[in-house]
Amino acid sequence: MPINNPRFVDRSWTRDCDYLNFDLEDSVPQSQKDYARSQVRHAIVQGQKGAAEINIRINCAYPDADVPAAVWPGVKQINFPKAETGAQIRHLDALITELERVRGIRSGTVRIGATVETTLGVANSYEIASASPRIDAFGGGTGYDMSMDMGIEMFVGFDQFVYNRGEGELIALALGLEREGGVYMSDTTGNVGNAELSIKRAEASRKAGLRTGGGLHPNVVAPQNLGLTPTVNEVEDAHRVLSFFAELDQRGETEGDMDGRIVDKYEAARAEELIEWASLCAHRDAEKSAAREQTAAELDEQN
Amino acid sequence: MRGSVRRSWLIVPAHDNDRLAEAAGSNADVVVLDLQDTVHDSMRHEARDNIRDAISDMRDTGSEVFVRVDIELIYADLVASVWRGLTGIVIPGVTNVEQVMDADSILTDLESQRGVVKPPPVGDVREADDPRGPEQALEIHLSLDTGRGNWDAQQLIKASNRVKSISLGRADLVMDLRGEPSGDLHQMEYLMQRLIVIANALNVEPVGAWWRATSRGLVAGYDDTLQAAIDGRMAGFRGGLCMTARQVKPLNTGYTPSADEVSHAEEVFTREPTYSPMAGIASDLIAWSEECQNRNRSKSIVTAQRNQ
Numbered sequence: 001m002p003i004n005n006p007r008f009v010d011r012s013w014t015r016d017c018d019y020l021n022f023d024l025e026d027s028v029p030q031s032q033k034d035y036a037r038s039q040v041r042h043a044i045v046q047g048q049k050g051a052a053e054i055n056i057r058i059n060c061a062y063p064d065a066d067v068p069a070a071v072w073p074g075v076k077q078i079n080f081p082k083a084e085t086g087a088q089i090r091h092l093d094a095l096i097t098e099l100e101r102v103r104g105i106r107s108g109t110v111r112i113g114a115t116v117e118t119t120l121g122v123a124n125s126y127e128i129a130s131a132s133p134r135i136d137a138f139g140g141g142t143g144y145d146m147s148m149d150m151g152i153e154m155f156v157g158f159d160q161f162v163y164n165r166g167e168g169e170l171i172a173l174a175l176g177l178e179r180e181g182g183v184y185m186s187d188t189t190g191n192v193g194n195a196e197l198s199i200k201r202a203e204a205s206r207k208a209g210l211r212t213g214g215g216l217h218p219n220v221v222a223p224q225n226l227g228l229t230p231t232v233n234e235v236e237d238a239h240r241v242l243s244f245f246a247e248l249d250q251r252g253e254t255e256g257d258m259d260g261r262i263v264d265k266y267e268a269a270r271a272e273e274l275i276e277w278a279s280l281c282a283h284r285d286a287e288k289s290a291a292r293e294q295t296a297a298e299l300d301e302q303n
Numbered sequence: 304m305r306g307s308v309r310r311s312w313l314i315v316p317a318h319d320n321d322r323l324a325e326a327a328g329s330n331a332d333v334v335v336l337d338l339q340d341t342v343h344d345s346m347r348h349e350a351r352d353n354i355r356d357a358i359s360d361m362r363d364t365g366s367e368v369f370v371r372v373d374i375e376l377i378y379a380d381l382v383a384s385v386w387r388g389l390t391g392i393v394i395p396g397v398t399n400v401e402q403v404m405d406a407d408s409i410l411t412d413l414e415s416q417r418g419v420v421k422p423p424p425v426g427d428v429r430e431a432d433d434p435r436g437p438e439q440a441l442e443i444h445l446s447l448d449t450g451r452g453n454w455d456a457q458q459l460i461k462a463s464n465r466v467k468s469i470s471l472g473r474a475d476l477v478m479d480l481r482g483e484p485s486g487d488l489h490q491m492e493y494l495m496q497r498l499i500v501i502a503n504a505l506n507v508e509p510v511g512a513w514w515r516a517t518s519r520g521l522v523a524g525y526d527d528t529l530q531a532a533i534d535g536r537m538a539g540f541r542g543g544l545c546m547t548a549r550q551v552k553p554l555n556t557g558y559t560p561s562a563d564e565v566s567h568a569e570e571v572f573t574r575e576p577t578y579s580p581m582a583g584i585a586s587d588l589i590a591w592s593e594e595c596q597n598r599n600r601s602k603s604i605v606t607a608q609r610n611q
Contacts, residue, residue, distance in 0.1 A: 162493055165493070167493070170454055171454065174454035174455070175450075200484075209481050253343060264340070264476075
């Protein structure tokens with residue numbers, strides 16, 4: 001969300017986002033960059049009214065100007081777009097480290113989200129992802145800038161980023177990081193507010209083991225939250241899998257057939273993880289809901 | 304790496320006598336006696352105790368024999384496994400070169416102490432006093448089922464001359480890569496192609512099949528297994544792993560060129576100039592088909608000898 005647009009920023013807390021990525025980069029024209037930097041602290045306050053985590057997307061070309069404007073208490077992550085080298089990330093880490101010290105933020109609080117959007121970045125993905133302990137999630141290069149850099153159309157009806165996605169996710173797995181990205185779904189329209197596609201993609205991504213997603217339009221927030229949250233039926237099923245596996249284990253067996261499905265230690269681990277994830281989602285929803293109610297009540301009082 | 308016909312690798316829990324008996328009659332090119340995932344902790348000693356006899360039994364039915372070890376228990380598992388008739392070991396969960404070097408070193412000690420060498424291809428005869436060559440070292444198959452293992456595949460392969468084949472193992476399960484709406488397993492296309500490229504670049508055999516999410520890979524039924532094998536062969540694999548004896552036949556069938564394919568290849572080979580890539584591809588297919596037929600014959604001979 002462009003940080004220089006007060007209409008967007010002031011309503012950001014109502015959106016039910018788990019995180020808000022306030023932008024100093026592509027959505028802000030050059031003439032507005034200074035103004036945008038001056039709006040970061042206001043945006044943090046607005047976003048936190050809905051209990052969203054606050055990310056700030058900076059410009060890869062101006063880290064020395066953007067990072068001091070972006071690192072304030074309440075910021076969870078600095079999103080670094082078009083990452084191309086490990087050296088860029090190490091420089092960013094050093095800037096953040098100094099600002100945490102000066103501004104009284106506990107060391108290591110501010111994470112780095114390195115986004116790969118160029119072919120050089122894809123080629124250097126491992127170096128980028130392993131350049132700082134502040135990086136705890138990583139994914140492959142896709143999207144508008146990646147398409148532009150590769151000289152290809154973005155919405156073509158097939159996955160032209162198979163290699164990038166695979167490379168990014170494999171690196172995340174190799175480094176023990178959270179995998180970012182999504183399951184490819186055919187989209188030839190490029191409609192960023194397509195709620196129907198958004199929920200399908202979120203569900204598919206969750207079922208493929210992914211947990212996060214981003215978007216450019218408020219329409220996709222609710223579908224994404226829904227699609228990335230396990231359903232009640234899935235949670236019940238996961239409990240059945242765990243009970244079934246416990247019985248197997250008791251009998252000294254390693255796998256068994258449960259209603260035509262093979263259940264083994266991997267299925268049991270997935271079931272356990274699903275239950276835990278469902279509980280985290282419920283907790284997060286409650287947290288956001290309580291924050292929004294409190295903010296609404298305060299506004300009523302003021303009026 | 305070319306030379307062995309290993310279309311079907313049947314994994315069988317080493318403690319389970321019924322499954323062992325089933326494996327002996329399965330016609331698998333390779334039987335993998337398992338000491339890892341399919342063996343409950345409470346059954347490990349029993350499984351290790353079975354290995355020596357099971358190697359001999361499987362070999363007698365014309366299968367090459369590997370043992371899948373638990374990387375955390377590798378010493379005890381190898382001590383239980385390095386006996387006459389063993390062709391190699393499968394190591395899952397590898398994440399660093401030291402693990403491969405450690406396995407190599409234990410194998411070297413046990414080969415020396417027990418006078419064990421890798422047996423000749425099934426059906427071949429080698430005299431006991433033939434000089435021992437490097438090709439008789441027991442093999443290592445790396446089952447690259449972790450993210451780290453896949454990423455570092457090249458270094459892991461180079462860590463030991465014994466590494467002759469690699470697979471993704473149960474990567475979809477260990478790495479938690481699940482099904483997509485398309486029916487493919489998430490990231491499998493990328494991972495399989497990466498594995499095939501690296502294996503060929505380093506002259507080791509890539510083992511695997513083009514499993515779909517809906518057939519849950521290693522326990523798929525006949526038709527799904529056959530299709531996975533056919534697609535796998537087209538993608539560059541020459542054999543795949545399976546968990547049930549009923550999957551052996553579709554794997555052997557799918558990894559063997561069909562009569563139509565051979566006939567088409569013969570036509571191409573006759574028509575195209577010998578230096579053309581098309582003739583080369585056709586020639587490879589014909590040669591592979593003949594190797595598969597030879598493998599089938601050698602199994603029949605060994606089985607017939609046993610039954611006499």
